[in-house]
Amino acid sequence: MFKLAARLAWRDWRGGELQLLLVALLLAITSLTSISLFTTQVQQAMVAEGASLLAADLRLNGSAKIAPQWQQLATERNLQQAQVHSFQGMLFNDELMQLASIKAVSDQYPLKGQLQVSQQAFGIATATQQGPKSGELWLDSRLLASLDAKVGDQIDVGEATLTLTQVLISEPDQSGGFAGFAPRAMMHLNDLSATQAVQTGSRINRSWLLAGSAQQLQDLRQTVTPMLYQAQRWQTPDDANDNLSDTLERAEQFLLLAGSLTVILAGVALVLSARRYSLRQANHVALLKCLGLRPRQLRWLYLTQMLLLALAALLLSLPLAWLLYTGLLALLADYIQAPTGLPLQPFVLGGLTGLLCLLTFVMPPMLGLAKVAPAQALRQAVARSAQPISHLMIGFMATLGLVYWHSQSWLITLGLIAAIGGLLGLLWVLSRSILWLTARMRQYLGQAGKLGIANLHRRRRQNSMQMMIFALALMLLFSLLGVRNFLLSDWQQRLQSGIPNVFMLNIFGEQRDQLDMFVVSNGINNNGLNFYPMTRGRLIYPDPQALSELTRDQPGPRADRERNLTWSQNLPADNDIVAGNWWRADDTDLQVSVELDYATRYGWQLGDQLVYNVAGIEHSATITSLRKVEWGGLQPNFFLIFSKPLTDPYSTTYLASMYVAPEHRPQLSALLRAHPTISMIDVDQILKQVQKVVAQLSMAVESILLLILAAGILVLVASVQASRDERMHESAILRALGANKILIQKMLLIEYITMGIIAGLLASAGAEILLGVLQTRLFDLPLQWHWELWLLAPTSGALLIGLAGWWFNRRVVQAPPLRTLRQI
């Protein structure tokens, strides 16, 4: 039986019968495996990225010493360890001195990520895996400027004298934002005692860095946690990846969504191809039954054939998936490290999905073939059969399972299935009504138009079904295109040139004009600078201790710390008021506008009173608006903006940000020397890192979209193919009755273009709903109306479906009608 099955499968393949089925299966396995491989890699990269921002896989922060007993426990678990002690201290270079944030690191630092160093201030960076050796000191560019130092100088750190050997450009675990804005110095931990800068009672932060297997780390964490001192906190990569987590998370969700859509598209393509194949096989089966094959043998025959097909698809698609994945990885080579070993799971997932698709989408109609009556061989009927509900249900349940399996998200699964289920109903009603309308339009059309519309109307059941499939495919494609567009436009904001990469703080009022002049005259920034007034203030009411206690386990800023406060008459450009109103110029009372997430964190609402202590004076303000802030844009932003100045003009300091092009960076040293009181935060490296990742993820999203487009087009082709035999038969009869080629071609074109337009319109409605759900629920973005969809979907529907219909039916008019009639 196996030999017969293999022989028949080979002959069917040669005859072109199995090709579309194989292509559908191939596409299903290839796209799912490669997307799954890629997603796994992106997830791993996210963890690695987080780890490099911690300089470790796990980190313990606090002021207490790390007990030798804990270090012993880590050694027993084969974990890598390093220590970092951070404190504020004075640096001296001859007559010049500067307060710095000093970091004393052990030999192994950093365990993850890289240090970037240079030989001159603001110079070109090179990467290194090791911190300063004993006796060495590394300073950041700002310190070099304020101490007027150069590489090779002897610098005093407290009581110790160290040699300046490198300029520190960036460190993996540099804290983002404005918290760590004191200029950085880095030295070896062994030299710390010699500085005598740290005495009993000094403020110091001791970090214990750990790296190794996740299980061992978890085990150590569980063992050590009960012994921790107060204020010692664990930090994991998830907590550290602030700059990129949002972007990576959205990219990952896009990939999972894309994977799920591929499952549905590939499933539909498979169902259609399998249905066409099984219809064409009906006469074949009747004959085999006449020749004495039993129903059981036929079932085995088709099962064997399909398994052979699956095997062929697996053998072809798994290497193909690997190639595709390698290609995608090559695009992202700078960001995603080459994998240490090829993960097996995605291959298993892709292979099993293919097999499951085959069993649930393809096997039911194949096994149903065994029921074909052998007496059918005596009749000349063209096989036609309705798809039994049970087959559709099996397919639907399988889709549900597969989508969940791939996305691991109930939101995606249920959202997608509900949207598709609801849409199918809507599409059915709409397509029937539109067909009814077009039938009324017939009288105004020419001969070909009348025949085309009549054709559309006569087979409205099949056409409605076909239109639903067209609409479904277009809907999924345009939804994904929509998601890609809003993700990319969101990301594009971070890729614009001229995003500020240098922040300056502690600018006094009278320094503003000089700074403005400096940046304009040196060509650093021709438009001058925008200054934001800024002061530090501490919350008095509501009770900050209680608030901090309440939100202790939530990530985010603490209420009992000093905050940066600002005031402004105008709403900043990339801020949106989501509740309340911005103040008017003539308002006399003190008002405050709070960032939405910050207000939510502490349960503050419009009308609440906040009291802040600024330089010893208490200010009471009413919350009159809540703002949504685009933090990803790297523009200066504030949690709290007040309506009036909180300090007198003489003691107000300002914040300014600007973009400094690489060629102007060396001039920053001169600027710092001229204004030694100004603190400068250089985010160039962080910005570059974010921009690189975003650019590469955008490329990955585009590549995946292309893959899904291929799946969508396959569905359209399969759907056109599915009704080709019937159309060929009808066209042959029409031609035999005297219709000429042009008339039939026009008729087919009108029929398919009409279906394309209708399907496009339906798809627009569906995609609009789906995009609404995805944008607001999955990607946490504001709801948007996509007017361009209503133009694009019907146009591309008409083009794609018209073209596919014309191309795949061209034989209808090329072959002599007698031959067509004979073949059917």
Next chain:
Amino acid sequence: MSNSAPFLATAGLCQVINSPNGQADQPNLRILDQVDLNIVPGESVAIIGASGSGKTTLLGMLAGLDTPSHGKVYLAGQEITALDEEGRADIRKQQVAFIFQNFQLLPSLNARENVMLPLEVKGNEDAGQRADQYLQKVGLGERGHHYPNQLSGGEQQRVAIARAFAAQAPILFADEPTGNLDSDTGNYITDLLFELNHAANTTLILVTHDPKLAARCQRTLHLQGGRIIDTAEDAANV
């Protein structure tokens, strides 16, 4: 008619199609009505009648392709109406060969592979060799690698005849074997069919509405309104 034990027989064969749902007042349609017949080994029998007289339905029942509403069919000593589809498939494999009006060649198989098909289903090792031999016999020895759409109607039917005889089944059912062919080709096909049938001594059941073709058989059964109304013995067989 010979006196030997029948190879194919029916008893009270009826095929009734119930009236469609909701039309209980409509009478049931009787396609076959109490058909009794006996056919001995090696005999050639033509079933003739007008369109819709039930010829093809009767052929389907006799060959075990369909089951009757009532009555029994015996083939090669077995009551095939008592068997399930699996059992009837076994009988067909061992005992039966077919020639169809619409040839029923598989379009994805070439002529040789079409002839090989029943032999492969039986598991014959020399399927290819035997297919070549029978294609030679029907004059298509050089056309084995051609596909059905590259052959004329007459040639396709010759391939179908080769396929039927290559199986070497004891009984051959032919449903309007010349129905789709012009008269010259039809005559050629008829000669070929009876020549091979004679050589193989196969029992032949032939459905036709062509009296000339029926006259080539030893016996003719006239079917009208689902009943056999007349049996004529013909001496003009080959």
